[in-house]
Structures are given as C-alpha cells and as structure tokens.
Amino acid sequence: MLTVVLFFLFFSLFLYVLLAGADFGAGIIELFSSRKNQELTKKTIYRVMGPIWEANHIWIIILIVILWIAFPAYYNIFVVYLHIPITLMLLGITMRGVAFIFRHYDAIKGKSQNWYNHLFKLGSFFSPLFLGMIFGGLVGGSINLYEENSSLGFKEIYVDSWFNPFSILIGLFYVALCSFIAANFLIGEAGEEDEKNAYKKKASYTTIILVLLGLVIILYGYFNDIAFVADFIENKISIIGIIISALVLIPLWIMIKKREKRWSRILAAVQVFLIVAAAMLAHFPHIIITSTNEISILNDVASDSVINSLGIALIIGGFLILPGLYHLMQSFQLIKLFKEKK
Amino acid sequence: MENLEAARLQMALTLIFHIVFACIGMVMPFFMVISHFKWLKTRKKIYLELTKAWQRGVAIFFVTGAVSGTALSFELGLLWPEFMKHAGPIIGMPFSLEGAAFFVEAIALGFYLYGWKKLPEKFHWFTGVIIGISGVASGILVVAANGWMNSPSGFDYENGVFSNIQPMEAMLNEAWFTQALHMTLAAFVATGFAVAGIHAFQIYKGKRKELHQKAFNISISIAAVAAILQPISGDISAKDIAERQPAKLAALEAHYETEKGAPLYIGGIVDEEHQEVNYKIEIPKALSFLAFGDFDAEVKGLNDFPKDEQPPVAIVHYAFQLMVALGTLLALAGVLYFLSLKFRNWQNSKKYWLFFVLLAPLGFVALEAGWIVTEVGRQPWIIYNVMKTKDAVTPMPGIFYSLLMYVGIYLLLTFVVSWLMWRQIRVLNQTKEEC
Numbered sequence: 044m045l046t047v048v049l050f051f052l053f054f055s056l057f058l059y060v061l062l063a064g065a066d067f068g069a070g071i072i073e074l075f076s077s078r079k080n081q082e083l084t085k086k087t088i089y090r091v092m093g094p095i096w097e098a099n100h101i102w103i104i105i106l107i108v109i110l111w112i113a114f115p116a117y118y119n120i121f122v123v124y125l126h127i128p129i130t131l132m133l134l135g136i137t138m139r140g141v142a143f144i145f146r147h148y149d150a151i152k153g154k155s156q157n158w159y160n161h162l163f164k165l166g167s168f169f170s171p172l173f174l175g176m177i178f179g180g181l182v183g184g185s186i187n188l189y190e191e192n193s194s195l196g197f198k199e200i201y202v203d204s205w206f207n208p209f210s211i212l213i214g215l216f217y218v219a220l221c222s223f224i225a226a227n228f229l230i231g232e233a234g235e236e237d238e239k240n241a242y243k244k245k246a247s248y249t250t251i252i253l254v255l256l257g258l259v260i261i262l263y264g265y266f267n268d269i270a271f272v273a274d275f276i277e278n279k280i281s282i283i284g285i286i287i288s289a290l291v292l293i294p295l296w297i298m299i300k301k302r303e304k305r306w307s308r309i310l311a312a313v314q315v316f317l318i319v320a321a322a323m324l325a326h327f328p329h330i331i332i333t334s335t336n337e338i339s340i341l342n343d344v345a346s347d348s349v350i351n352s353l354g355i356a357l358i359i360g361g362f363l364i365l366p367g368l369y370h371l372m373q374s375f376q377l378i379k380l381f382k383e384k385k
Numbered sequence: 386m387e388n389l390e391a392a393r394l395q396m397a398l399t400l401i402f403h404i405v406f407a408c409i410g411m412v413m414p415f416f417m418v419i420s421h422f423k424w425l426k427t428r429k430k431i432y433l434e435l436t437k438a439w440q441r442g443v444a445i446f447f448v449t450g451a452v453s454g455t456a457l458s459f460e461l462g463l464l465w466p467e468f469m470k471h472a473g474p475i476i477g478m479p480f481s482l483e484g485a486a487f488f489v490e491a492i493a494l495g496f497y498l499y500g501w502k503k504l505p506e507k508f509h510w511f512t513g514v515i516i517g518i519s520g521v522a523s524g525i526l527v528v529a530a531n532g533w534m535n536s537p538s539g540f541d542y543e544n545g546v547f548s549n550i551q552p553m554e555a556m557l558n559e560a561w562f563t564q565a566l567h568m569t570l571a572a573f574v575a576t577g578f579a580v581a582g583i584h585a586f587q588i589y590k591g592k593r594k595e596l597h598q599k600a601f602n603i604s605i606s607i608a609a610v611a612a613i614l615q616p617i618s619g620d621i622s623a624k625d626i627a628e629r630q631p632a633k634l635a636a637l638e639a640h641y642e643t644e645k646g647a648p649l650y651i652g653g654i655v656d657e658e659h660q661e662v663n664y665k666i667e668i669p670k671a672l673s674f675l676a677f678g679d680f681d682a683e684v685k686g687l688n689d690f691p692k693d694e695q696p697p698v699a700i701v702h703y704a705f706q707l708m709v710a711l712g713t714l715l716a717l718a719g720v721l722y723f724l725s726l727k728f729r730n731w732q733n734s735k736k737y738w739l740f741f742v743l744l745a746p747l748g749f750v751a752l753e754a755g756w757i758v759t760e761v762g763r764q765p766w767i768i769y770n771v772m773k774t775k776d777a778v779t780p781m782p783g784i785f786y787s788l789l790m791y792v793g794i795y796l797l798l799t800f801v802v803s804w805l806m807w808r809q810i811r812v813l814n815q816t817k818e819e820c
Contacts, residue, residue: 093495093498093499094498097447097451097491097494098495100451100452100455101487101491103455104454104455104458104487105481105484108458108477108484109481111461111469111473111474112473112474112481113477115469115471118462118469118473119462119466119470122459122469123779123780123781126781129459130463130787130790133456133459134790136456137455140448140451140452141449141452141801144449145445145805148444148445148805149808150441150809150813151808151811197782197783345473345550346474346548346549348550349475349552352478352552353477353481356481356485359485360485360488364485364488364489367489367492367493368488371492371495371496374496374500374503
C-alpha cells in the first residue's frame with residue numbers, strides 16, 4: 044500500500060506542476076506581453092483553462108494531505124523550516140486565485156480590472172517562484188535543524204534554508220518551466236496567425252531560458268558542492284531523464300511548426316514529467332537535505348493501518364475523480380490532447 | 386504578543402473567515418439549483434435570471450473559500466507542527482475523503498459554470514446538485530476531524546506515544562455526528578438568512594420586486610426549516626458535551642461550583658477573579674435538566690478541574706449566550722415566515738421586510754459564536770485531554786508578523802467580496818424586467 048500512497052503523492056505533484064504550472068505560466072506570459080497580447084491571452088486562458096481551473100489547484104491540497112497523513116516526520120520539517128516561503132507562496136496563490144475569478148465575475152467591467160490584472164500577473168510570477176524556492180530549500184542542503192544548532196539565530200534557521208542562490212535559481216527555473224508549459228499550450232489555442240506567432244516567440248524564448256537556467260543550476264551546484272546537484276549528475280536515471288527531455292525538444296519543435304496541437308501538448312507534458320521525475324529520483328527517498336544530514340521521506344512513515352486506509356481512500360477517490368476530470372476535459376474540448384484536431 | 390497567542394489568533398481569524406465562505410459555497414448551490422429547477426419546469430425567464438445571478442455568487446464564494454481553505458490546510462502544519470505530526474495520520478481519513486469530495490465539487494462546478502447551452506439540460510442541472518451534495522459532504526468530513534479534537538479516539542496513548550491507530554474509528558468519533566448535524570443546520574440557517582436578508586433589502590427599497598420575492602422565498606423557506614430544527618440539534622449537542630466535556634459545559638454555563646440541581650444562568654457578567662456571575666437571571670434546576678434530563682443531576686463545576694485545565698470562562702459564556710439568543714430569534718423568525726404564508730398581508734408591510742434585513746448577518750454571528758464556544762471551550766487542549774495547545778505550536782518565533790499579514794489580506798478580501806456582491810445586485814436591478 045505504501046507504493047500506492049507514494050504513487051498518488053508523485054502523481055499529484057506531477058499534475059500540480061503541470062496543470063497549475065500551465066495556469067501560473069499563462070499569468071507570467073501575460074506579465075511579459077504587450078498590451079494587445081495581454082488582452083488576447085486573458086481571453087484565451089479563461090476560455091481554455093476556466094472549466095478545470097478550480098480542479099487544477101486542488102492537487103496541491105491532495106499532495107499536502109498525503110504528506111501529513113503518511114509521512115508526518117517529513118512533513119514536520121517541511122512546515123517548520125520552510126514556514127516563510129510556504130506562507131509567501133500561499134499569499135501568491137490566494138491573490139492570483141481571487142483576482143482571476145474577480146476579473147471575470149465583476150459585474151461592472153471598469154477600472155478595477157487593472158487591479159485584478161496586476162494582482163493576477165504578480166501572483167502568477169511569485170507563486171511558482173516560491174514553490175521552486177521551497178523545493179530548492181528542501182534539497183539545497185541549507186536547512187539548519189534547531190536541535191543541532193541551538194546557538195543559531197532566526198535568520199540562520201528560518202531564512203537561510205530557502206533564501207540562497209541555489210533556491211532562487213530553482214525558483215526561477217520553475218517560473219521558466221511554467222511559462223514554457225503555458226506558451227506551448229496557448230499556441231494550440233491561438234486563433235489568428237499573428238497571435239500564433241506571438242506565442243511561438245514566447246515558446247522559443249522560454250525554452251532558451253529554461254535550458255540556460257538548467258545549465259546554470261548544474262554548474263552552480265557543481266562548483267559550490269551542493270549535494271543534490273552532485274548526486275543528480277551521478278544518478279543514472281536522473282541524467283538519462285534530463286537528456287531525453289532535452290532530446291524531446293526537437294520533436295516538440297517540429298510538432299509546433301506542423302501545428303500538431305495534440306502531439307505538441309503530449310510532448311510538452313512528457314518533458315515536464317521527465318524533469319519532475321529526474322528531480323525526485325535523483326535523491327529518492329532522501330528528499331530533505333539539511334546542512335549535516337539527509338532525511339528520508341520513508342523515515343517514521345505512519346503505521347500500516349494508516350497507510351492501508353489512506354491507500355484505499357486514494358484508490359476510491361481516484362476512481363471517483365479521474366473519470367470525472369477526464370469527462371470534464373473532453374466535454375469542453377479544452378485539453379485537446381485527447382482529441383484529433385479537426 | 387507571545388507566539389502562542391499570535392498563532393491562536395491567526396488560526397481563529399483564518400477559520401472565522403473561511404467558515405463564512407465555506408458555508409455560503411456549501412449552501413448557495415442548493416438555492417441555485419432550486420431556482421434552476423423552477424426555470425426548467427416553468428420556463429419563466431425570471432428564474433433563469435435568478436439562477437445566473439446566484440451562480441456568479443457561488444463562483445466568487447467558492448473560489449474565495451477554496452483559496453482560504455488551501456491556506457488553512459497549510460496553516461494547520463505551519464502553526465501547529467507538533468499537533469499535525471501526531472494527529473495528522475490519525476485524522477487523515479476525513480481529510481483525504483474531504484479532499485476527494487472537494488475535488489468532485491470543483492469538477493461539478495466546472496461542468497455547471499461552463500455548461501450552459503453546451504450540456505444536455507438535465508445533466509447540466511444535475512451537476513449543480515452534485516456541487517451542493519459534495520460541498521455538504523466536505524463540510525461534514527472537516528467537522529468530523531474537529532470532532533476528533535474534542536473527542537479523541539481510534540488510538541492508544543502512552544508516555545507521549547500514539548500507537549495502534551484506527552483511522553475509521555478516529556473519524557467516527559463520538560462527537561462527529563452531533564457536531565456535523567449542528568454545523569450543517571447552522572450553515573443553512575446562516576446562509577439562508579443572509580441571502581434572504583439581502584433580497585429583503587431590495588424589496589424594502591422597492592426594486593424588481595418579483596425577482597427578489599422569488600429569491601427571498603427560496604432562501605428563507607430553507608433557512609426557516611433549518612432554524613426551527615436547530616434548537617433540537619442544540620439540545621443533543623449540549624447533552625453530549627455534558628457527558629464528554631464537562632469542563633466545557635461548566636465554562637459555557639459559567640458554573641464554578643459542582644452542585645446537584647444546578648440552575649441555568651441567562652445573561653450576566655462573568656467576574657473571573659471572584660468566580661461569580663453578576664446580574665444574571667437564574668432558572669432553578671434548569672441546567673441539570675437540560676444537560677442530563679434530570680432536575681437533580683449533578684453538574685460539575687470548574688473548580689473540580691485543575692487550574693491549568695480550565696478553559697477561559699467569560700468569552701465562552703458570552704459566546705454561548707449569544708449563540709443561543711440568536712438561534713432562538715432566528716427560529717422564531719422562521720415561524721414568522723411560515724405564518725406570513727397564511728397571513729399574506731404581512732408581506733405588504735415595510736416593517737416585515739426591514740425585520741428580515743436586520744436578521745441578515747445574525748445567522749453568521751451565531752455560527753461564529755458557536756465555533757468560539759467549541760474551540761475556546763476546548764482550551765487549554767488542542768487534543769482534548771491528550772495534548773495541550775501550547776505544546777503544539779511552531780518553534781518559529783515572530784508569528785505576530787504572519788498574523789498581521791493575514792489580518793490585512795482577510796480585511797481586504799472581505800471588503801472586495803462585499804463590494805463585488807453590491808455591484809452584482811446593482812447590475813441585476815438595472816436590468817430591465819423581461820417577463
């Protein structure tokens with residue numbers, strides 16, 4: 044049953060990174076677009092993402108609930124030492140979430156729209172930035188456990204863990220990844236030719252930034268002895284995953300040129316999957332690296348009775364939710380991943 | 386401000402805020418589908434208009450509730466890491482099921498909001514029903530987790546170690562049913578009176594009477610039934626607390642000394658220092674009867690509990706009095722509404738509408754007061770008789786600043802959402818009557 048629970052944990056993580064990522068990314072693209080394109084993007088996001096918008100963001104709740112039920116000791120370190128970036132991420136998610144819905148449902152479309160737009164765009168940028176920084180904090184080797192370091196102050200224990208160059212780089216990497224997902228996603232939805240070209244440009248910029256940031260992270264980690272990066276390079280599965288994901292860029296570009304909406308989306312999703320899998324497997328099960336130690340997610344797992352009942356609940360929940368979600372996507376043809384282009 | 390106090394205030398603030406949004410998101414879909422049903426049946430455009438107006442409300446409240454709920458799911462751990470470390474696995478069952486129910490709700494909402502003219506009519510309507518049902522299910526499951534904090538079960542506890550965990554037993558703890566019943570009814574009462582009050586105000590001002598009258602009827606009839614049932618549920622809850630949490634009962638009744646044939650205090654000012662309640666109305670033996678169904682039953686007083694295990698008395702007592710008073714008032718208002726169906730001319734009086742306008746916020750005031758009773762009344766425990774709140778709080782100092790941030794955000798959101806609702810109604814009133 045532990046395998047089932049772990050499967051759902053990573054499954055939710057992947058879907059959150061992908062689906063919420065596409066949503067964050069749409070906001071980031073809006074942030075870096077000209078005024079005219081902003082309007083277009085805004086309409087497209089709403090049309091395409093609207094119906095599954097709420098569902099996209101529930102994956103993080105599932106993720107966090109699985110963490111606290113099944114891996115309480117791991118969860119404890121996560122919430123104590125990364126309290127500040129988690130709070131900041133929540134702030135971002137809240138602000139952009141309400142702004143998204145307010146700007147659509149405000150009965151009077153007036154000046155207030157500007158406020159919603161700003162909130163949405165900024166929130167879309169900062170939420171994934173902090174999310175990435177949280178992951179960077181977990182594996183960056185900068186967490187100082189207070190039991191071991193009673194002499195250290197607030198900054199060393201609660202700030203240094205996540206506010207460091209490595210974490211910021213990972214944060215920016217996730218921001219770039221979100222924009223990459225969204226740009227690829229939006230190309231397929233764009234109606235007119237110049238619209239398409241605009242997104243194509245965005246897609247190529249984000250790809251370049253993504254690859255560059257990836258290289259910078261590896262170089263930075265390598266020269267600063269960051270254990271995660273060193274192990275990442277040495278771990279065969281991770282490195283193969285990353286190489287494949289780089290190679291996938293080639294067919295992805297061909298598909299985008301050919302306007303194969305379905306395949307370009309599948310390939311973009313595959314790419315995200317490979318990146319997430321590589322990052323998770325590089326150090327599994329030690330997904331917390333402190334300044335002195337590595338902490339396994341499998342340490343102090345909840346008792347068998349808990350894991351079994353959680354596994355059953357997840358399987359039942361999965362049977363309830365996944366077909367519904369699939370039908371929702373199909374009914375509105377929003378993710379045309381599953382449908383041939385007419 | 387101390388870290389513990391700041392953390393408790395932040396938690397209280399988040400919950401107070403979230404509960405309002407969650408309740409509205411839970412109950413309004415029912416009003417919406419009733420109106421939608423009437424549209425399908427009668428094909429009167431006015432019902433369609435009302436359904437769509439309410440749908441915008443549902444969308445706004447659902448999302449605001451969902452994001453504050455996301456924040457809450459993290460805050461449990463951010464503020465109370467020691468609690469979650471031990472309690473997380475035990476009360477995981479209701480939370481994971483709640484996650485599933487919430488997911489179903491979000492999917493149904495996607496179908497409903499975007500399904501107009503795209504889905505078959507009946508299926509589209511049915512997705513609205515699913516929103517309501519899964520919303521109520523979510524609410525009940527979360528309350529079950531809270532019930533466990535009041536009535537911990539499903540584990541063995543020895544020397545600070547939790548073992549032999551039975552998740553199902555923990556979920557079906559002794560408090561879940563009474564709490565869930567009371568809360569679900571309260572959600573319907575509070576939301577119903579709030580919605581009815583808003584529409585009553587429009588009728589009072591003489592705007593689009595036909596539309597607002599229909600909206601009023603749908604919301605108030607459900608609220609009235611719930612309000613009339615609520616005292617029965619309250620009585621079940623009181624007897625349950627008398628049995629399980631005598632310290633809470635003593636605090637909410639401000640009873641310091643143990644006595645047989647204990648009187649019921651109505652009103653009064655609590656003097657915690659001298660352990661007295663001044664200016665109260667005393668009904669002899671009534672508390673013993675209400676708590677145990679026997680006029681001579683013994684009711685434990687606060688002094689029977691060690692000093693460091695007594696909850697704060699004054700706030701719990703006042704909150705309880707407020708809840709009961711408002712609950713009674715709303716139940717009477719419910720009766721008044723049903724009488725007004727017989728005596729039609731009452732509704733021609735402006736005073737009638739003004740009365741319901743004034744009632745609009747009171748259901749929520751009562752509901753929040755009720756949560757203060759149950760949460761503050763459980764103190765100093767976070768898990769009753771097992772773990773104290775002060776032992777659960779995060780080691781990270783400076784929660785005060787986090788509290789300030791939350792106060793800022795929630796004030797802003799409350800303001801913006803109210804303003805949005807006001808704009809919705811203004812636009813609704815400006816639309817020309819089409820029927």
